[in-house]
Amino acid sequence: MEILLEQRHENHVDEKEEVAVTSEMAFVVDHGALMNALTICGKVIPKSSAIPIMQTIKFDLNGDTLFITAVDVSQSVLQMMEVKNTGGVKGSYLFPAKEGIELIKRLPAGSLTLTRKESSVHVQYGKSGKANLSVLDSDEFPALPVLGKTDMIPISLETLRRAAVTSLFTATDEKTPALNGIHIYNHEGKLGFQATDRHRISRFVSDIPIDTPETFLSSIVPAQNFKQIVDSLKDSVAIQLAVTSTYLILRDKNIVYFGRLIDATFPDLSVAFKGIDQGITITLSKEELDKTLYRALSLDAQNNRVTLEVDTTGEFVVHTQSKNSALTEGFPTAILDANASFPVMKFNGKYLREALLLGNRETKNVQIRVSGSKSPGYLTLEGDPSVTAVLLPCL
Template sequence: MQFVINRDRFVHSVQHVSKAVSSRTTIPILTGIKIVATKEGVTLTGSDSDISIESFIPTEENDKVLVEVLEEGSIVLQAKYFAEIVKKLPEGQIELSVQDQFATTIRSGSAVFNLNGLDPEEYPRLPQVEEHHVFRLPQDLLKNIIRQTGFAVSTQETRPVLTGVNLTVENEELICTATDSHRLAMRKAKIETNNTELHFENVVIPGKSLSELSKVLEETDQLIDVVVTESQVLFRLNNLLFFSRLLDGKYPVTKNMIPTHSKTEFKIKTKPFLQTLERALLLSREGKNNVINLKTLEEGEIEITSITPEIGKVTEKIKSSDLSGEDLRISFNGKNVIDALKVVDSEEIHIVFTGAMSPFVVRPTEHDLALHLFSPVRTY
């Protein structure tokens, strides 16, 4: 195998596929990146068997030559060294050639690296995906959905299904839900599909996969295809394929968890409320529970307090609007609420309480596409 390739484009692709390579894999060949050169261009693949990323560099794009393939072939190179080498090579072109026994030479300018390659035949094949369940949405929207739900997945392996984000599609609408059983984040979005009857539920993508996907998504309204099968999901971008396995298990039915009535509610500006909670947590960082107390006062005032007996106490009052219903005192995990407020894309939020011992809901006031649900904390 031998080809000459545009350095910047090669580095870009190598960085993308490296995101799927894990040094902790039990399959030695997966510590490498597979490189395949054909007349059409060069394909790079990285995988840790949970996530697989394939990036394709065509020989030509927009009348610009990116790759010149002198001899077709394939090789697997150790990701750890190969990715670093490519990144540090001088500007311009990189030449890569493979001799007998998988001995590989990488040249750029006057720099020459010789690497021992691995047998590409041992590299696992990527899954073949049947395209029955396909929908599309803009990349920047998907990136936003991951940001607004991914933080709420569970980090505990006791219930593996909760370490993922659940996807449901119905009536050309995507609903993404994440919960760790103490908090829940939900985001809805309109999708495009050729199959108006498209319907599925209990498709749970590992939070880790979505976090890696988010890094390769760009802030553009270009559409990305999402293909869902029994055990895999494929995200297809321009010249990039991102596969992830799905989590087994039944995702809890979260619809019934969201309260439909209200005992106390108010609206409050997102940023000042977030900053108040961050100040309240300054003293309770050491405590594992991050407990913040909220109390409604006269004329729409809200009092926020946090007490850590051995350190001290913080009290702050903040103005709300449209406060209605019963007086309320409630305690909650401040860190969980702060995480949610950081991703709310609305200047004002509407908070609905159903009593001091029941979950409460935070929604943006500017649209009804998102909600966050929190369990209160018992403080006695």
Template sequence: MVKLLDLQEQEISENVVVNDLQFEIEHEQILDVLTVCAKIVPKSGSIPILQNLKFDIKGETLFITAMDTEQSLLQMIPITNTGGSAGSFLFPAREGIDLLKRLPHGNLTFVKEGWTIHISYGKRGKANLKILSSEEYPNLPQPVTDEFLQIPSQVLRKAANAARFALGDDKTPALTGVHLYNHEGKLGFVATDRHRVFRYVTDVDILDPDQFVSALIPAIAFKQIVDSFHGEQVDLSITKHYLILREKNSIYFGRQLDLTFPLDSLNVIFRGENKGMQLSINQSELNDTLNRALSLDATNNRVTLEVDEYGVFVVHTESENSEVCDPFEDVAVGEDFPVMKFNGRYLKDAITICDKGIQNIHLRVSGSSLPGFVSFEGDPSIMVVINPVR
């Protein structure tokens, strides 16, 4: 656990309007930050002020805030403050970012005059953008905790794979999120779309389980922000209303979904993770087979796993006009292995989320009508449950 950095406190507490703001920054540096901000800015204009980014200049630092109704992001970038002044304004997100994407590499000079920002680039290039006052821009959430879990970025990126298994529409809103929870003293992540379940139990200790608060975070937003992190470590905190993620130069607030995640029901499913029979399959070979199978127009992308008349484990699929059947002669399996039918795309998603270097996947089954459990040789932290199809 670590104390909250002073990152947010460095933000300008008042919206200062000055006309002689002038600073320099490298094109690539500001574009990298703005590209992440673009993922936060709402696509609809229901709240027009949120179509802008807040620029705060203080000393040799530019603070950029992006916000929608459910999430906020504050990032800081070093600049050369040639004007020597402090102040703030609203920068038009869509038009401004699109413009900056098309500017040449190299140094950029920003000069504020009235409600116009002048951008100089290259030898003599100039562009002008209308800007707005930042006086009515919403404030960032104020964290009510100073305690964070320190999480390696690679662990968080692994957890963000959960987004692939969350529901992609709002028919059941609680299933559009990734659930962060206490799994026997470790930080766990779980997501489901009813057809499959992803569970990842990290090795991150929850030091005070009695005070730990679980969270349900929109899956797409969670994946997008995690993918934007480039450092080796991310600090994570969960409050009553927010998931807070913090790197050296940024802090993110994601509002929790105020919904009940069906964790208890999923835990009942996981009681079968050690039952039935298990076989080991080469991950690369199975992935190649599934790629071939998915090229066919099979109903529900159905693939069948079974033991053929010669006692060989096979994976096959068929459409109205075509058929693919691949034998896996090295797979040790008994004749009592049940005929299992899965959605091939779901099975492919399950076997391709493993770390590089994983050679074999484990598939455990108990019966044709019961879920299959996918895990990875040498990495017990991830388990994917897939329901069979007819």
């Protein structure tokens, strides 16, 4: 990260490479590479702002490296890509985000040439295509957060993606900011992620060790911001994560992301997990349960309610009904604890189906443990102890 940030401020042009010197800031860039970078910027830039500069993206050309920066009050991102500096000079300007991203998205694949001419940038594409966009000077563009000394934790993209799924379990109420985020914390020496909206809880404990627990800071990151940036890191390989007192930091060799933390106290959820080893367990095919819930949710049942029970023939069934319709599906391959009597359980079907997303694609079976119709249900993945979902029943 330090290298990327330092390179941004270097004054360097490779004199060994022959370029057509125009004394204008100009560069050639691959359309796909630029579009990928702009897509990430689009996740950061606010949808609307009374400040025009916040609706722009900073292009900073230094030698054959283009630095692309997008900033919002709650998050910012710096990206680096290789281009061909055809002007032979360095410089910067503010690229219009809304029209600029939309234009680049609609241009044909291939090389693009962007040339700064006073208060506009000329875009050349295809055999003879040309477009002009108004740009701003970059003097007053907000600075990136200052990066102090912090411990970076290596983390895989797959781990980040599984952590981001917990965003489904967060709230969206401004009155409870802590519930709008994902809690990143130390779970018995491992990096953990949890979220709740008071009706359900998700917990994902990764296999990543926290080597310096004495300095590790638990934090709450805005759920939607976190998911959007993780979804954008599709080509990243060597990712690192850090948490400071103010920011979540994600980086790979070409990207640095700063996400401002939610200043709130996350609720203590330990009590909700006390019953995880109690009660009766039923094991179901994850795929079959997902398909059944998908069909059940087509009915307009109150609170998306579905009922899980053992019918009079001894078969485990899931059923639901609306004012005018009903659906029942059996699970002949379900495995119930020996000599156990499964209570009638009513859950929000949407919540139950979203809990299945916490697992990876290789997961074949899920287990639901219950101890009574008025007690929470615990959903876990067979063979994967890293994930637990707690679902309150519909009473």
